[in-house]
Amino acid sequence: MLTRIDHVGIACHDLAEKIEFYQSTFGLSVVSQEVNEKQGVREAMLHVADSAAGSSYVQLLQPLHPETPVGRFLARRGEGLHHIGYGVIDIAAALVAIGAHGVRLLERNSSRRPDRRVQSPWPAGSITLAGGFNHPGRRIQSPWPDGSGTR
Amino acid sequence: MLTRIDHVGIACHDLAEKIEFYQSTFGLSVVSQEVNEKQGVREAMLHVADSAAGSSYVQLLQPLHPETPVGRFLARRGEGLHHIGYGVIDIAAALVAIGAHGVRLLERNSSRRPDRRVQSPWPAGSITLAGGFNHPGRRIQSPWPDGSGTR
DSSP: OEEEEEEEEEEOSOHHHHHHHHHHHHOOEEEEEEEETTTTEEEEEEEEEOOTTOOEEEEEEEESSSSSHHHHHHHHHOSEEEEEEEEESOHHHHHHHHHTTTOEEEESOOSSOSOEEEEOSSSSOEEEEEESSOOTTOTTOOOOOOOTTOO | OEEEEEEEEEEOSOHHHHHHHHHHHHOOEEEEEEEETTTTEEEEEEEEEOOTTOOEEEEEEEESSSSSHHHHHHHHHOSEEEEEEEEESOHHHHHHHHHTTTOEEEESOOSSOSOEEEEOSSSSOEEEEEESSOOTTOTTOOOOOOOTTOO
């Protein structure tokens, strides 16, 4: 079902500072930045590598204010790993298969983008499914950072 | 510098239960299991995908007892994402480059295996570097789970 590790979502207090760190220390490049008002997050995608199954990224997430999903995550757990995004070929089929195993689906549909969130059944954070093979230009989506249900 | 996301390290209380979850829900397969007495951890590598730069894995980590790095991580933060392993071509060169940016290097050498641990300068958990391109049979190494310095 999973075609790759699509991205690693990392919650932080200062997006600019963390972008600079990943650029200077690991040589990553920012491929997109956006503010997602609905999710209350400012985010940056930094390119790690390409593969036949699609590219992989580090995604940095800064909350727009404390009372947001990522803001509450930071208050509870501090900065660090927030979620993992896996690639799948068919999101709809993957959601059916995952849901059949009792995993909580945080978001089934989005008018805006093809990603879907699923909630790990233990407090391991969210899992985001990024559909399809190579999807250039679709890396602007957010992972629906949430952390609800996590510690 | 980074060639891929090599693996996602996840700390858990019950390795067998989490292996069963990843097998049944996501269709992953266990490629290796081992007990690392030195690190006080029982671990399993589950294969996610292959790429030209190397394969990627979910690594599940169960502490052998509470007074171990992963045991203390679980006590502080509960189950969940513990560290990220990135692939690099030249570990020695990568360590020099990373160290030059003030990142704490938790382990510089190992007589046993080629991985090295580095500590993110903010509490984001450990970063493990897995050297070289495709290294079948080397996926038995552990990521030196630690969490020291993390929240």
